[in-house]
Amino acid sequence: MTTLSLATVLAEAARKYPDRTAVVDHAGRYSYAQLWQESLEYAGKLRELGVAPGDTVALVAPNVVEFPRAYYGILAAGAAVVPVHLLLTAPEMAYVLRDSGAKLVVAHSSQLATAAAAATVAGIDVVSVGPRPDGGPGSLESVDAAPLRSYVSRRPEDTAVVFYTSGTTGAPKGAELSHLNLVMNALINTAEAHEARTSDVVLGCLPLFHTFGQTVSMNGTFRMGATVVLLARFTGDAAIDLMVREGVDVFHGVPTMYLAMLEAAAGREALPALRLCISGGASLPLAVLEKFNEAFATTIYEGYGLSETSPTATTNQPHFGAKPGTVGPPIWGVEVEVARAEVEEAIELLPHGELGEIVIRGHNVFTGYRGRPEATAQAVVDGWFRTGDLGTKDDDGFITIVDRKKDIVIRGGFNVYPREVEEVLARHPAVAQVSVIGVPDQVHGEEICAVVVPASADLDPSALVEWSKERLGRHKYPRQVRLVSELPVGPSLKVLKRELRARYSAGTL
Template sequence: MNLLTRLRETAKNAAGKTAYYFMGQGTTYAELDGTITKFASGLEKLGVKQGDHVALLLGNSPHFVIGLYGALRLGATVIPVNPIYTADEIGYILNNGDVKLVVALDMAIPLAEKVHAFLPKVKKFVFCETSENGISQHNVESLTLYSKMKSFTEVIASGDLTYQGPELKDDDTAIILYTSGTTGKPKGAMLTHKNLYSNASDVADYLRMNDQDRVITILPMFHVFCLTVALNAPLLSGATLLIAPKFSPKEIFELAKEFEATIFAGVPTMYNFLYQYPEGNPEDFKSLRLCISGGASLPVALLNNFEKKFNVRVSEGYGLSEASPVTCFNPLDRPRKAGSIGTSILHVENKIVNELGEELPVGAVGELIVSGPNVMKGYYKMPEETAAAIRNGWLYTGDLARMDEDGYFYIVDRKKDLIIVGGFNVYPREVEEVLYNHPDVVEAAVLGVPDSNLGEAVKCYVVSKNPNTTEEQLLEYCREHLAKYKVPASIEFLEELPKNTTGKILRRALKTQITHTV
């Protein structure tokens, strides 16, 4: 079984069921499956073969869903790319990933015109038409890129509805996800059809997804969190996607109310914005049975405040690209422990080890490692990095964690973000949790900075909703709740914290950017 087979089964058995709503318009499973089939056939007619690499430079839209499943049905390998990356970042991924065809919005045509000569492996560009920023046929014909171009609708129109596609093997590479590259050039994690299906299926079972669920799909589809939890798992379950093109608290509340959403998946920053939104009406969320948080640690204070205000359970989980991504979730049939990423999901094993790979006892802090059918086959064209990440069948995550006596795991921090103050370990999350409990703090980020006496010192960046809050007030608050060596040496106020496209706060960007005290 794979995602494509399961989708086809749903389209046959529940043809009239709505697969997704986008901009108020619904599309059934039968219509979606038919369009995917024709797109796959159209790609084949453009010369794309099984095993070729197809890149998607798309935001949240039906184009992404059709492009993803269409390319997979053909047997191609899909490489999702953040469409707001710079030309250099995109060029690196397309070249390193040996991409043969690119699917992008038509607003990317000017960029493609500038760089396509430097992308010799890319033979075709398929551009998705938009209602604005489109380029007229006359202008398109004048481009040097013109011979390589096709429109998304043309590809679908050329396709054959009876197309069957090749047999897909479990170990075939389905998707290559490029990591953020915070420690160097991005690495492409190769995920197989088995990786994707097993994780989507296990997540759906763990969270009890069913064909009556309506899932708000606002996380970026090109990101692995959304890909599995808010796209593949719902479609595998026969649920309905409520596709939102961009995050807006106002629109999320309206979407949830209009379509009686049952599941919302987001990152901590989204929960913070929803909680802080003045017009946020708990009645608009009354249909929600579950909120899912991932991508970064959710501050306990925010979790408790959100649950109290909106009367909905928030279950935090954990994952990484190399694991397709989910390894842990707070279970629905047992108590949810605030601050925990939960227990191991079905068919996945997590454990805590020391530097020698030896399992540590309950409560001890060590590196979290993972094993299961969701673990990647390796990094694309990087055998040494693969060998370092996967050892004896275990994926080494680089995250420091501990496990309690009930089998619940807690992320302490990224191994590389650990701050050592005078020989004492300080975990940024611990300090951040204290700051989030202060009534004036909206966001906080903690990192280590060089210190001539102690080796490192704790530095904090804070966004406050009270312009009168002072550094000394927050430092005094920290002194009341933290050991002396954990208390920040300084706190700097910012209007906002730097984030990536999923809303995750970027600590490393804070180390290099020039900041200004508010």
């Protein structure tokens, strides 16, 4: 029987680079040998608490060393990890615990109150890790058990991690990622796509409970034996300060992070020397990409993926060169094509250059939604995963994402793609950040609405409308401009358009 465990990523790095620094966080520095030994100790304690191979264990922790320690401890025990994002309420967290069938919750002490309340509702136990507040439940560290000798062997197709989707189209679903999915994605992101180095110092500011931060920043870094510097609470200033202090030369982020760092860089004499920058999670406006590359003297490689694809499916990469405005070609071993979006029961591939739905197949595609065979059958058709994103593929294989299917605005019968409008508005000197949505309109069905974070106090909404008229077609320019101090973002710092639509449609902003 063939075996494979995601725990191998840390175990092999500890064997090969025992004395190298694996993690730096606010509390200290941890070598590979130390981190792996502590993970095996956690694994032994989890086994003592009744966790068996094949179980699922929820993990609630911020970007501190206890996250990778518990993550790899759970994997070493042969269980699957259910990362829980930190913005959930106790009832929302309880839903994830019940739906995933979690046997136990491992919660960092800073998240213990919510995790304990959720565990009570779900009817399961919780243990804490990290500094423990007075009166809290038992800590994992206090469990008396011998460390495991090594990790428990698993089959490549066994579930390693269950990521819960945001639930924009109903109740959140648990996407099951296998050991093979995640080992391959970590390997190819580093060794094949981005030429990572063992000498890299990576900023770990993306939430580790999110697929991008977990696979690319944490697992990818450990696969190379490099160092990840964890930042629990991201701001542009905090990120730059930490990168300069620790000699960070690799940055992984989402567009809002690049924008925050660009703003924080203004007037600074010392900026980090960034060898490699990767953007994902949402479309990066070209204006931001160009300004960041100039300010930091670097090149951003924009990529694309989803929780269901481990996550990376495509990326601009040094070998093929970067095409700004695209998310690059598919990674090694993965096929990415464009299919007819309106045909849902089958996959009808379109010629290069035609607009349709992005579909993916390969070693990165998840094994299914946990306990939801009908949803899995809708998402995976003819062996292809339907992403729900619209885009094109050029003759060189580079993918351009136009928009989410559900984000398209249909104004007077014409399709308007918000990203196209956002790209234009982002070039206005008084616009710091913008998100374009459709709001109900009695005459046109939907109207174009731009929600703008101004870069200066003198931004006049009516003047911005007039400016956009000169640069966008008559059916595309925004008739409504709303000024806000900030855009709502989720745990991965992506702008929550669904929240903007709900608020503006209800007239509450």
